[in-house]
Amino acid sequence: MSSAVQITDVTKAFGDVVAVDNISIDIKDGEFFSLLGPSGCGKTTTLRLIAGFEQPTMGQISIMGQPVAGVPAYRRPVNTVFQSYALFPHMTVAKNVAFGLEMAKVPADEIKKRVDAALGLVEMSGFGERRTTQMSGGQKQRVALARALVNWPKVLLLDEPLGALDLKLRKNMQLELKQIQEELGITFIYVTHDQEEAITMSDRIAVMSDGKVQQIGPAREIYEQPNNRFVADFIGETNFIDGTVVDSDSNSTVLESDDVKLAGRSKVKMAVGDKATLAIRPEKIVLSLKTGFLNTDSETITLDGTIRDIIYIGTDTRYQVVIPTGDKLFVRVQNLGRPEDIAFNKGDEVHVQWRINNAQVLAE
Amino acid sequence: MAATTITPRNKIRKSFNERALSWLAIGMFIFLYLPIIILIVYSFNDNRFASVWTGFSTRWYTEVFNDESVRNAFSVSMWVAFWSTVISTILGTLTAIAMERFKFWGKATYDAILYLPIIIPDIVMALSTLLFFVILGISLSRYTILIAHVAFNIAFVAIVVRARLADMDASLEEAAADLGANPWETFRRITVPLLLPGIVAGALLAFTLSLDDFVITFFMAGPGSTTLPVLIFSKIRFGASPEVNVISTLMFMGSTLLVIISLMIQRRT
Numbered sequence: 001m002s003s004a005v006q007i008t009d010v011t012k013a014f015g016d017v018v019a020v021d022n023i024s025i026d027i028k029d030g031e032f033f034s035l036l037g038p039s040g041c042g043k044t045t046t047l048r049l050i051a052g053f054e055q056p057t058m059g060q061i062s063i064m065g066q067p068v069a070g071v072p073a074y075r076r077p078v079n080t081v082f083q084s085y086a087l088f089p090h091m092t093v094a095k096n097v098a099f100g101l102e103m104a105k106v107p108a109d110e111i112k113k114r115v116d117a118a119l120g121l122v123e124m125s126g127f128g129e130r131r132t133t134q135m136s137g138g139q140k141q142r143v144a145l146a147r148a149l150v151n152w153p154k155v156l157l158l159d160e161p162l163g164a165l166d167l168k169l170r171k172n173m174q175l176e177l178k179q180i181q182e183e184l185g186i187t188f189i190y191v192t193h194d195q196e197e198a199i200t201m202s203d204r205i206a207v208m209s210d211g212k213v214q215q216i217g218p219a220r221e222i223y224e225q226p227n228n229r230f231v232a233d234f235i236g237e238t239n240f241i242d243g244t245v246v247d248s249d250s251n252s253t254v255l256e257s258d259d260v261k262l263a264g265r266s267k268v269k270m271a272v273g274d275k276a277t278l279a280i281r282p283e284k285i286v287l288s289l290k291t292g293f294l295n296t297d298s299e300t301i302t303l304d305g306t307i308r309d310i311i312y313i314g315t316d317t318r319y320q321v322v323i324p325t326g327d328k329l330f331v332r333v334q335n336l337g338r339p340e341d342i343a344f345n346k347g348d349e350v351h352v353q354w355r356i357n358n359a360q361v362l363a364e
Numbered sequence: 365m366a367a368t369t370i371t372p373r374n375k376i377r378k379s380f381n382e383r384a385l386s387w388l389a390i391g392m393f394i395f396l397y398l399p400i401i402i403l404i405v406y407s408f409n410d411n412r413f414a415s416v417w418t419g420f421s422t423r424w425y426t427e428v429f430n431d432e433s434v435r436n437a438f439s440v441s442m443w444v445a446f447w448s449t450v451i452s453t454i455l456g457t458l459t460a461i462a463m464e465r466f467k468f469w470g471k472a473t474y475d476a477i478l479y480l481p482i483i484i485p486d487i488v489m490a491l492s493t494l495l496f497f498v499i500l501g502i503s504l505s506r507y508t509i510l511i512a513h514v515a516f517n518i519a520f521v522a523i524v525v526r527a528r529l530a531d532m533d534a535s536l537e538e539a540a541a542d543l544g545a546n547p548w549e550t551f552r553r554i555t556v557p558l559l560l561p562g563i564v565a566g567a568l569l570a571f572t573l574s575l576d577d578f579v580i581t582f583f584m585a586g587p588g589s590t591t592l593p594v595l596i597f598s599k600i601r602f603g604a605s606p607e608v609n610v611i612s613t614l615m616f617m618g619s620t621l622l623v624i625i626s627l628m629i630q631r632r633t
Contacts, residue, residue, distance in 0.1 A: 051538075052541075151543065
């Protein structure tokens, strides 16, 4: 697969502030790619660098194989859906959508056809003569999308486009956006701070913080095998147990924490004696009563625990369990409602178990 | 939100406050507009002394329309007001855009200096501009009036347009560029239409300021380049003729009309 956008060693500084710090990302043609991170992580700046609203301080960006250094925004084969929608308030919906085609000197009859098609695609047919100022957030969102897509861009840039919508509408638009992307086969580069949104929609995600790319990969890989503590913490919920490396090879590491030995997968060989952290997701931990049947094998870690707190949240119950290291772990147990399911009580002594493969040892 | 219950006591105090406020407002309006109303009434006075009422007549209107010096002053006034508005609106708008959208060396200083003409006393402006022309050896004419008017009008236009620009979402211009509009197309199709209410308001302000400026114009006026305010002043020096009332009334009507037009334009957008 060829690249749609190639970002190579790009740094962007505003005065003394480094917004984007030496990042390299290769986005494939036809991919739904998300830039995910907390506010101020440099994701929007990265998008603006691709759009041409900012020029990199160092490094190079190529779009469809063409270096775009010095190419102004209006000559780049990309279109943007802005966070604020940025619809022109002095034009009708149809005029807004037609703007890009008029700039490209497309013949009038073709403009009309393409505008109608684009409005149809976002289910806004019949809204052409409306003023954009009298529309709801969801409608503005659709018009903004049509205005970008009507130009048949090679790459569509979306800057938190669903940020201003309410939860229900956002969920619907997520599915619709994904459908449109698959239907048109255009590369989408999607900026969001919402990890769930990124996971739902993306083929691949780049997790960013402090202007750096922390990890790039498919959602599953980022969730199951985070590179570092930041990624593990930012995507979903994670328990962290700090310890010292006692044994390590290139794909698994054993930690010691308060005389308790814990093992997990690791991506690199770590030096014995180094500080490291074991990360384990709340839903990967299994609880059972001490009186009950205990299933043990060499692939499973078993610890003693005491139930400290119980929070019922509908689909699951969240238990807070204290283990011999002194750490408090969160455990999620799905409320399946089977008769044999045991409800634990506060103060119960339990076995805490997880599979070594499900835990990840992260270097400090 | 806490529910507010209106007790009778509250009601009484409220209505007293309201009544006091409305009397105050009426008093203010009388104070502001009574002199103008008297001026308008006396412009229809038959007597040749401006301050003694004898009867209704429009004879002074006829006199004014037939007065060569008034007609000249009117044409100079309109010429200066028109051209100073055109020039200062263009320069002021471009200045506002430069100050709001671009970064350049010495911007902070320029920003401070730009609004000086609004702050410094007219008489200082007038004297310094006069000195400037004298040193350069430029003889006074309607062109020197025009230059002086442009000088102070730019600041007013720039302030009005800049306020509008500050309210405008900068991503609209980025969106236009993103859709393939080059800087000129973006300026023409997005920036100017969205700024238009501000530009029109600035232009009307410039026009009225130019029309009724006296101090600066008085210093700049050369032979044969008298504007209406300067003419009125020179006329009252030879005794207050009702002609002065008529000219003032007409100027008042003109300015009011401009304000109404500007309000209508702003309401429509």
